[in-house]
Amino acid sequence: MRVDLNADVGELCGQDAALMRSITSANVACGSHAGDPGVMRDTLLLAREHGVAVGAHPGFPDREGFGRRDLHLTPRQVEDVVVYQIGAIAAIAAASGVRLQHVKPHGALFNIAVRDRSIADAIARAMAAVDRSLILFGLPDSELIAAGEAAGLRTAREAFADRAYRADGTLVPRTEPGGGACARRGHGERSGGRHHLRAWRHARRGRPGRADPRNARCGRD
Numbered sequence: 001m002r003v004d005l006n007a008d009v010g011e012l013c014g015q016d017a018a019l020m021r022s023i024t025s026a027n028v029a030c031g032s033h034a035g036d037p038g039v040m041r042d043t044l045l046l047a048r049e050h051g052v053a054v055g056a057h058p059g060f061p062d063r064e065g066f067g068r069r070d071l072h073l074t075p076r077q078v079e080d081v082v083v084y085q086i087g088a089i090a091a092i093a094a095a096s097g098v099r100l101q102h103v104k105p106h107g108a109l110f111n112i113a114v115r116d117r118s119i120a121d122a123i124a125r126a127m128a129a130v131d132r133s134l135i136l137f138g139l140p141d142s143e144l145i146a147a148g149e150a151a152g153l154r155t156a157r158e159a160f161a162d163r164a165y166r167a168d169g170t171l172v173p174r175t176e177p178g179g180g181a182c183a184r185r186g187h188g189e190r191s192g193g194r195h196h197l198r199a200w201r202h203a204r205r206g207r208p209g210r211a212d213p214r215n216a217r218c219g220r221d
Contacts, residue, residue, distance in 0.1 A: 009027065030056055045096055058103065059105065060073070070112060087130050101135060104137040113147075115142070
């Protein structure tokens with residue numbers, strides 16, 4: 001399996017330029033939990049300069065909580081905010097000569113979609129409405145991956161090297177003891193937060209596919 005090193009960027013943490021030299025794909029904040037149109041453009045151009053593939057990193061519209069709080073949105077509301085965010089960054093990417101490769105939900109939105117099929121389906125519908133060629137990143141055996149496959153989207157299963165897992169395969173929240181495994185293992189921090197190595201492979205329309213030669217992933221949720 002080939003792996004891709006991935007990070008969350010465009011979140012005004014001040015280390016994106018250094019990160020771009022070490023990663024192969026990036027999740028760019030879409031202006032809701034962090035970033036703005038200018039930051040998105042600058043980040044996309046920086047990724048292009050370093051040959052880094054880019055994806056949308058949509059989250060709850062919660063800048064104060066950095067997208068890590070459950071806003072209890074309905075599936076329809078989630079679909080709307082995800083369409084809005086993917087559409088916005090796709091337009092800025094097109095204007096910058098960059099094409100989006102994937103979508104990786106951020107923070108609370110990601111964690112809820114792992115277990116809540118209605119929210120996962122809303123994200124998959126939003127992706128399909130904007131661009132069916134985009135790859136959906138998610139945890140193995142999660143509702144998010146199942147929703148993507150059911151919608152006929154390509155999916156990428158990821159693993160976090162510096163996070164602790166529950167027995168059911170979900171991540172231990174950072175607010176719980178041991179939730180950030182890298183703190184115990186002495187791994188460094190970048191971009192103001194811990195980063196993760198994520199290994200993934202493709203599935204097309206629910207069938208396992210070949211490993212993508214570009215992508216395994218190190219990011220911040």
